[in-house]
Amino acid sequence: MTKTAVVFHSGYGHTQKVAQSVADGAHADLVAIDAEGNLTEAQWAILDAADAIIFGSPTYMGTVSWQFKKFADATSTRWYSRAWANKLAGGFTISANLSGDKLSTLQYLITLAMQNGMIWVGQDQLNDGHVNRLGSHSGVMGQVGPTDSADAIPQNDLDTAKAYGARVAQFAAKLKA
Amino acid sequence: MTKTAVVFHSGYGHTQKVAQSVADGAHADLVAIDAEGNLTEAQWAILDAADAIIFGSPTYMGTVSWQFKKFADATSTRWYSRAWANKLAGGFTISANLSGDKLSTLQYLITLAMQNGMIWVGQDQLNDGHVNRLGSHSGVMGQVGPTDSADAIPQNDLDTAKAYGARVAQFAAKLKA
Amino acid sequence: MTKTAVVFHSGYGHTQKVAQSVADGAHADLVAIDAEGNLTEAQWAILDAADAIIFGSPTYMGTVSWQFKKFADATSTRWYSRAWANKLAGGFTISANLSGDKLSTLQYLITLAMQNGMIWVGQDQLNDGHVNRLGSHSGVMGQVGPTDSADAIPQNDLDTAKAYGARVAQFAAKLKA
Amino acid sequence: MTKTAVVFHSGYGHTQKVAQSVADGAHADLVAIDAEGNLTEAQWAILDAADAIIFGSPTYMGTVSWQFKKFADATSTRWYSRAWANKLAGGFTISANLSGDKLSTLQYLITLAMQNGMIWVGQDQLNDGHVNRLGSHSGVMGQVGPTDSADAIPQNDLDTAKAYGARVAQFAAKLKA
Numbered sequence: 001m002t003k004t005a006v007v008f009h010s011g012y013g014h015t016q017k018v019a020q021s022v023a024d025g026a027h028a029d030l031v032a033i034d035a036e037g038n039l040t041e042a043q044w045a046i047l048d049a050a051d052a053i054i055f056g057s058p059t060y061m062g063t064v065s066w067q068f069k070k071f072a073d074a075t076s077t078r079w080y081s082r083a084w085a086n087k088l089a090g091g092f093t094i095s096a097n098l099s100g101d102k103l104s105t106l107q108y109l110i111t112l113a114m115q116n117g118m119i120w121v122g123q124d125q126l127n128d129g130h131v132n133r134l135g136s137h138s139g140v141m142g143q144v145g146p147t148d149s150a151d152a153i154p155q156n157d158l159d160t161a162k163a164y165g166a167r168v169a170q171f172a173a174k175l176k177a
Numbered sequence: 178m179t180k181t182a183v184v185f186h187s188g189y190g191h192t193q194k195v196a197q198s199v200a201d202g203a204h205a206d207l208v209a210i211d212a213e214g215n216l217t218e219a220q221w222a223i224l225d226a227a228d229a230i231i232f233g234s235p236t237y238m239g240t241v242s243w244q245f246k247k248f249a250d251a252t253s254t255r256w257y258s259r260a261w262a263n264k265l266a267g268g269f270t271i272s273a274n275l276s277g278d279k280l281s282t283l284q285y286l287i288t289l290a291m292q293n294g295m296i297w298v299g300q301d302q303l304n305d306g307h308v309n310r311l312g313s314h315s316g317v318m319g320q321v322g323p324t325d326s327a328d329a330i331p332q333n334d335l336d337t338a339k340a341y342g343a344r345v346a347q348f349a350a351k352l353k354a
Numbered sequence: 355m356t357k358t359a360v361v362f363h364s365g366y367g368h369t370q371k372v373a374q375s376v377a378d379g380a381h382a383d384l385v386a387i388d389a390e391g392n393l394t395e396a397q398w399a400i401l402d403a404a405d406a407i408i409f410g411s412p413t414y415m416g417t418v419s420w421q422f423k424k425f426a427d428a429t430s431t432r433w434y435s436r437a438w439a440n441k442l443a444g445g446f447t448i449s450a451n452l453s454g455d456k457l458s459t460l461q462y463l464i465t466l467a468m469q470n471g472m473i474w475v476g477q478d479q480l481n482d483g484h485v486n487r488l489g490s491h492s493g494v495m496g497q498v499g500p501t502d503s504a505d506a507i508p509q510n511d512l513d514t515a516k517a518y519g520a521r522v523a524q525f526a527a528k529l530k531a
Numbered sequence: 532m533t534k535t536a537v538v539f540h541s542g543y544g545h546t547q548k549v550a551q552s553v554a555d556g557a558h559a560d561l562v563a564i565d566a567e568g569n570l571t572e573a574q575w576a577i578l579d580a581a582d583a584i585i586f587g588s589p590t591y592m593g594t595v596s597w598q599f600k601k602f603a604d605a606t607s608t609r610w611y612s613r614a615w616a617n618k619l620a621g622g623f624t625i626s627a628n629l630s631g632d633k634l635s636t637l638q639y640l641i642t643l644a645m646q647n648g649m650i651w652v653g654q655d656q657l658n659d660g661h662v663n664r665l666g667s668h669s670g671v672m673g674q675v676g677p678t679d680s681a682d683a684i685p686q687n688d689l690d691t692a693k694a695y696g697a698r699v700a701q702f703a704a705k706l707k708a
Contacts, residue, residue: 037597061610062314062642063594065600066568079592085478097304097312099320100691103280104642110464110474111593111635114491117478119525120464124471128273136439137239137468143276149205171473175528214420238433239416239465243424245393249415256415262655281465287641287651288416288458291668294655296702297641301616301648314645348650351706416668451658451666455675457634481628489628491593498631 002172004028005046006165008056009037009068014094015058017150018142021158022054022092024124025165037070048078052088052121052172054165055112059095059105072112085117088175091169092140092161094153099134107137119175121168123160131160179349181205182223183342185233186214186245191271192235194327196336199231199269202342212245225255229298229349231267232289233344236272236282249289262294265352267345269321269338271330274295275311283315296352298345300337308337317341355524358382358520359400360431362410363391368448369412371504374457375512376408376446379519402432406442406475406526409466409521413449413459416509425465439471440458442529444522446515448496452488456486473529476521477514485514494518532668533703534610535559536577537696540568540599545625546589548681549673553585553623556696566599574683579609583619583652583703585696586643590626590636603643616648619706621699623692625673625684637669650706652699654691662691671695 004026010016016032023030029042029050039047047053059066064072078084091109095104113120127135133156134141142157145151181203187193193209200207206227207241208220224230233247241249255261268286270279291296304312309331311318319334321327358380364370368385377384381391383404385397393401401407411422418426432438445463447456467474481489487510488495496511535557541547547563560581562574570578572598578584585598588599592595595603624633644651658666664687665672673688675681 061607062436062646063600063602063639066604067599069594069600070597073597076592081477082480095312097277098310099318100278100312101274101314101642101646103278107461108594108635108639111492111632114476115478115593115632117491120474120476122468122474125438126436133275134270135277137278137471138465140313141276167595171529175525177531203674238426238430239469240423240462241425243420246417246423247420250420251416259657278465278469281462284638285417285458285462288455288669291653292416292455293670294653297651297653299645299648299651301613303611303613316647325590348706352702354708444619452664453630453633453672454666455668456630457632465650487629489626489631493631495630 002051002169002176003029003049004052004169004172005029005050006054006056007033007047007088009033009065011058011065014144014152014153015056017153018092018094018161019056019070022165025162026169028165033071036066037067039071048083050087051176052168054168055091055109057105059093059100059102062101063065063104067124075116079116082117087118088168089113089118090121090139094142096146098143099126102141103138109139116142121171122168123164125163129165131156134159179228179346179353180226181229181346181349182208182227183231183233184208184210184224186210186242188235188242190327191330192233194330195269195271195311195338196233198338200340202339203214203346205342210244210248210262212244214244216248227343228353231345232268233288234270234282236270236277239278240281240285249267252293256293259294265298265345265349266290266294267298267316268296269317271320273323275320279318280315287315300341302303302340308333308340310334356405356523356530357403357524358406358523359385359404360408360425361385361387361401363387363419363424365412365419367504368498368507369410371507372446372448372515373410375515376519379516380408380523382519387423387425391421391437393425400466402437405440406522406531408522409445409463411459413447413454413456416455417458417462423436429470436471441472442475442526443467443472444475444493446494450500456495457492459527464492475519475525478521479517479518484509487511533582533700534580535583535700535703536581537563537585537587538562538564538578540564540596541564542596544681545675545684546587547688548684548690549623549625549692550587552692553634553696556693556702559696564598564602566598568598570671574673579614581618582707583699585699586622586640588624590631590633592634594635594639603659609633610647612647618649619652619699619703620644620649621670623671627677629674633672634669641669654692654695656694662687662694664688
């Protein structure tokens with residue numbers, strides 16, 4: 001059986017809500033980076049044991065939050081030992097603008113996965129009115145107004161996130177077979 | 178007096194419409210790359226004489242159109258001689274999705290400007306309901322549905338483009354003073 | 355049995371030499387984009403039938419050559435029909451500078467793969483004195499001086515390319531199993 | 532008289548050494564981000580008063596260090612008030628590999644500058660054997676082996692950094708005139 005984990009940082013609950021949808025689709029464990037950018041040893045163990053790791057972060061000032069980056073910097077021990085090489089990877093982000101710099105965040109998540117020798121699975125479905133409202137390919141994008149709560153995230157974005165989680169898990173199973 | 182030029186490729190008229198708004202704001206000459214990716218000598222002369230050059234392209238398959246890239250490759254003679262060094266530069270793009278990979282296009286336009294030793298002026302205005310509907314910073318983004326004509330481009334996007342043209346021209350005047 | 359194809363544009367033979375090494379490692383078919391950016395129908399058929407497609411281009415003025423981009427734009431029919439979705443993808447580039455904008459080229463190749471719903475396999479081996487001389491992760495980078503012929507490409511770069519080809523083919527086999 | 536500031540994070544002294552060369556060229560104030568990603572109020576005041584701000588960070592795991600990102604996230608108050616709009620900006624990075632993902636770091640520094648409405652000045656000099664050894668355009672790149680101290684940074688890289696600082700300061704003076 002394959003194991004998938006979703007590791008994310010959420011500042012105000014929006015990224016957490018998207019993370020939950022991704023995890024629902026992937027039947028994944030949720031691993032929340034704390035407000036200081038740290039994980040517990042038990043959380044690291046979940047990531048180390050996973051066949052696929054999906055990264056999630058808000059887009060703050062043009063890329064991942066500093067807390068997510070602190071986590072990313074801490075993967076350098078795995079980088080050095082190639083511990084995560086050949087795992088599957090994916091990613092998602094959310095911000096207040098329709099486009100903004102969300103792509104910059106997804107590009108960085110890809111770069112992080114490549115540094116760790118992982119295989120990247122993107123978002124394959126075209127914008128069809130049901131999913132992929134924002135037209136993203138490199139991973140999942142969500143958007144909600146700057147003063148809106150996580151409850152206001154459009155269902156389309158959450159459905160996109162769930163379908164994407166299922167897709168990553170499906171490839172994890174294929175690669176493990 | 179400063180001279181500004183807008184050099185662009187347009188496949189179906191959408192990029193041309195945004196280019197016109199940018200040129201209106203900048204009081205700029207419009208330089209259209211043809212369907213084979215070529216400029217005439219007279220068009221190259223306009224660019225060589227300009228204090229500021231604003232680049233425009235649709236986003237096709239994740240970055241500038243091949244016709245725009247053919248133009249970009251042809252700037253290698255200017256690259257080698259540093260002929261465009263210290264000119265101002267800016268850029269814009271339009272595509273069918275709200276986010277999509279428009280940022281990738283703007284990133285490339287910046288990279289092209291940097292290769293040529295130019296100074297990059299981005300889009301400074303925040304999304305306020307009147308301009309910058311898509312929340313772009315690196316340059317101007319426009320968007321209209323995949324089956325819509327150029328006439329359907331939202332006024333907000335065109336106003337954003339015009340204000341941006343004025344901004345680039347203003348900095349060109351400052352640098353020349 | 356899995357099929358791998360290497361599709362590339364080469365301006366002066368350098369990219370072709372790296373492509374040959376990648377193809378040697380992957381036991382892949384070589385598909386050369388011509389000087390006008392075109393492929394024959396027979397060449398498209400090879401790509402359509404492949405389990406994995408590895409993209410290669412020189413870095414010209416900060417990203418892929420216009421000929422490669424013309425090919426990329428022509429994949430829009432596959433994009434629309436999702437014909438290449440779930441194929442594996444990888445990529446390589448070469449240029450005259452040690453760093454330069456080679457990463458921009460690899461980032462674009464990833465973006466193209468994501469647009470087409472493909473799965474990206476990067477370069478997993480760390481710089482160890484035998485391979486990955488330039489320290490690339492997102493794909494393979496090669497470098498040789500601006501006046502050097504393809505024969506002057508360092509063996510390290512060619513060995514890196516060959517090992518990378520083998521890696522992509524290995525994952526293609528795993529996914530097909 | 533124009534004021535230029537160099538704000539940087541250095542993990543092991545390498546980025547600090549490059550920062551010093553940039554500051555020498557620009558006659559700039561050095562503003563060091565501490566090990567927790569923080570600046571003092573006095574340091575923020577230096578940045579707020581500057582005509583040009585040059586950003587510097589090592590490349591860790593594919594982009595700026597988390598400490599630099601914490602600083603970048605803290606500029607969101609300036610983002611919201613547009614306090615840094617129209618200032619000049621530039622950037623530099625250093626890492627252990629010849630290419631690696633240094634361009635990703637420079638791309639992010641540009642994105643940060645664009646978010647803040649700043650004008651970006653890149654590295655204009657071609658690799659001529661005296662400066663720009665690594666062939667960077669978007670900003671300055673330095674490189675030294677993974678076990679080398681800051682004293683081992685090649686003089687070419689430091690000369691590149693110094694000339695770049697002078698260039699940014701020159702444009703700051705032009706814009707202020």
